[in-house]
Amino acid sequence: MKELNVNLTRTTTRLASVIAGLIAFPLPVAFFILVLQFNLAAMNDEAKIRADNLSALISTNPQSWQLDEARLQELIKDLNDTGLPESRRVVDVNGRVIVQSFDSNEYRGPVEALEALDPRNALTIARRSDLMDSGKVVGRFEIMRDVRPLLLETALVSLLGLFLGALVLVVLRVYPLRALKLTLATLAQEKERAEVTLQAIGDAVVTIDGRGTVQSFNPAAERIFGYAAAEVVGQSMKMLMPESFGNAFDSYLRRYPDTGQPYLTGVEREISAQRSDGEVFPVDLRISEFYLYGRRQLIGSMRDVTERKRAQVEILQLNANLEARVEERTAQLKFANEQLRIVTQRLRQLAAHQEGVREAERTRIAHELHDELGGLLTSARFDISRLGQLPGIPASPIEKVRDTVDAAIGSTRAIISDLRPPVIDHLGVWRAIDWYARELANRRGLRRQVVIAPELEDVTPAHDVGICLYRLVQEALNNVVKHAEATSIIVNVRRLPTGLVEVETIDDGKGLSSEDLAKVGRWGVMGMRERVHSHGGELTIESTPGRGTTLRATLRID
Numbered sequence: 001m002k003e004l005n006v007n008l009t010r011t012t013t014r015l016a017s018v019i020a021g022l023i024a025f026p027l028p029v030a031f032f033i034l035v036l037q038f039n040l041a042a043m044n045d046e047a048k049i050r051a052d053n054l055s056a057l058i059s060t061n062p063q064s065w066q067l068d069e070a071r072l073q074e075l076i077k078d079l080n081d082t083g084l085p086e087s088r089r090v091v092d093v094n095g096r097v098i099v100q101s102f103d104s105n106e107y108r109g110p111v112e113a114l115e116a117l118d119p120r121n122a123l124t125i126a127r128r129s130d131l132m133d134s135g136k137v138v139g140r141f142e143i144m145r146d147v148r149p150l151l152l153e154t155a156l157v158s159l160l161g162l163f164l165g166a167l168v169l170v171v172l173r174v175y176p177l178r179a180l181k182l183t184l185a186t187l188a189q190e191k192e193r194a195e196v197t198l199q200a201i202g203d204a205v206v207t208i209d210g211r212g213t214v215q216s217f218n219p220a221a222e223r224i225f226g227y228a229a230a231e232v233v234g235q236s237m238k239m240l241m242p243e244s245f246g247n248a249f250d251s252y253l254r255r256y257p258d259t260g261q262p263y264l265t266g267v268e269r270e271i272s273a274q275r276s277d278g279e280v281f282p283v284d285l286r287i288s289e290f291y292l293y294g295r296r297q298l299i300g301s302m303r304d305v306t307e308r309k310r311a312q313v314e315i316l317q318l319n320a321n322l323e324a325r326v327e328e329r330t331a332q333l334k335f336a337n338e339q340l341r342i343v344t345q346r347l348r349q350l351a352a353h354q355e356g357v358r359e360a361e362r363t364r365i366a367h368e369l370h371d372e373l374g375g376l377l378t379s380a381r382f383d384i385s386r387l388g389q390l391p392g393i394p395a396s397p398i399e400k401v402r403d404t405v406d407a408a409i410g411s412t413r414a415i416i417s418d419l420r421p422p423v424i425d426h427l428g429v430w431r432a433i434d435w436y437a438r439e440l441a442n443r444r445g446l447r448r449q450v451v452i453a454p455e456l457e458d459v460t461p462a463h464d465v466g467i468c469l470y471r472l473v474q475e476a477l478n479n480v481v482k483h484a485e486a487t488s489i490i491v492n493v494r495r496l497p498t499g500l501v502e503v504e505t506i507d508d509g510k511g512l513s514s515e516d517l518a519k520v521g522r523w524g525v526m527g528m529r530e531r532v533h534s535h536g537g538e539l540t541i542e543s544t545p546g547r548g549t550t551l552r553a554t555l556r557i558d
């Protein structure tokens with residue numbers, strides 16, 4: 001860096017000196033030549049004009065023009081504004097001076113100097129022109145100027161040139177040099193930063209030329225590959241790879257100038273690299289291309305991914321284990337689910353069986369009540385009637401007993417009807433449903449609408465299905481009465497296009513929530529669901545708080 005600075009200073013100084021010299025020396029020379037040329041040209045012109053004027057005077061007085069000194073003086077006299085001492089004279093053909101005039105408006109020097117002006121003098125410039133008379137030369141007119149003041153001025157211009165040259169030298173030397181030094185310092189800083197980065201970077205950074213020869217090898221590369229930079233720089237890149245990949249890489253590099261296909265550059269790929277001890281290990285390689293002094297260079301950065309690969313293998317192993325465990329657990333769950341399904345099915349079967357048993361029991365009790373208790377009560381009623389017809393028996397206790405027996409008969413019938421609605425047997429299930437809804441609505445003062453689809457009129461479901469449908473409507477309507485605070489009930493029974501029968505109860509009460517259905521110790525809804533399930537059907541309940549409840553059961557009845 002220091003050497004570069006010295007060279008730079010020397011070169012800049014030389015360059016500035018040449019430019020300063022080019023300004024300092026040609027300037028006075030050019031000034032002198034230009035002013036001299038100007039003077040000579042002016043003198044030439046003037047000599048010609050004066051000679052013409054004088055020739056005109058001579059032609060008017062060819063014999064005695066030489067004597068008309070005053071007129072001659074008049075013709076040669078003039079103001080000179082060049083600043084150079086000047087002398088003009090008219091000379092005859094023999095070289096005799098006829099008239100002479102000295103003139104310099106600017107000249108402040110001694111008159112003798114003017115008088116000494118002689119065309120033969122080295123410091124005098126002269127121009128002359130012939131005086132003619134009838135085509136004959138009769139004399140000449142001469143102008144002479146002393147160039148010493150011009151030399152003095154030239155010397156002053158030289159000083160100015162030197163000053164300007166020195167100024168240019170200083171400016172050219174100082175400013176560009178300062179800018180160059182600043183640029184150099186910046187470049188040096190950048191280089192240092194790049195070098196520090198290269199040293200500090202965790203990835204191996206290797207630069208190779210177009211033939212695969214290693215140009216640089218950073219400390220991380222030394223650490224990862226186990227080589228010192230000096231061992232690798234200048235060697236083929238192949239030594240850092242297993243043989244097969246090294247050959248492939250080599251042939252790519254050789255083919256590249258023809259194909260121009262940068263298939264390795266720009267993308268990151270995983271390749272195998274080889275350490276100095278021969279261990280092959282995986283690296284992520286990214287190659288970038290650049291040109292240094294017109295020559296192709298490749299810079300490859302490599303990251304040792306051995307640990308990552310190991311972690312990946314571990315993760316894969318863990319995943320495989322996990323999957324195996326998940327599979328195992330899934331199988332266990334499947335088994336448990338199957339068990340649960342079987343248990344649920346058994347429970348449902350049990351529930352259906354119990355329902356059947358309960359219904360049978362109800363029927364039996366209803367029959368017993370009807371045949372035994374009903375029979376007894378009827379005969380008691382008959383006996384009481386007969387007792388009332390006997391003489392001497394007071395009427396009022398008899399009537400009291402008869403009313404009590406009538407009430408007992410009424411209650412027994414109601415119990416029998418609840419246990420085993422006779423209408424199912426007598427009228428069929430559809431009419432029984434219609435009858436129950438009417439009875440309940442009438443008793444509770446509710447508006448009601450019962451629609452049994454006509455196509456079902458002739459369909460008689462199996463006995464247990466009929467009981468299921470009847471109990472379903474019975475519980476649903478009882479719930480309306482018990483909980484809904486409704487003003488109307490609707491019962492629809494229809495056949496769906498699928499062939500299933502849908503029984504729907506709708507009320508306009510307060511509605512219910514899922515919490516209501518989850519209440520402990522309530523069996524109504526659960527019982528309905530189980531009944532419907534036991535016949536292969538489904539039960540759904542839709543409700544919006546404050547806008548009633550719709551209960552829908554669909555099941556096959558034939």
Ligand SMILES: Nc1ncnc2c1ncn2[C@@H]1O[C@H](COP(=O)(O)OP(=O)(O)OP(=O)(O)O)[C@@H](O)[C@H]1O
Nearest residue numbers: 479480483484511512516517522523524525526549
């Ligand atoms: N139509 C309805 N409108 C409003 N709430 C209702 C309706 N039907 C049922 N519920 C609510 O759902 C709950 C559960 O009904 P479910 O028939 O299972 O039990 P329950 O009628 O209370 O008792 P039970 O076991 O005697 O039938 C009821 O307690 C009630 O809060």
Ligand SMILES: [Mg+2]
Nearest residue numbers: 475479524525
């Ligand atoms: Mg209920």
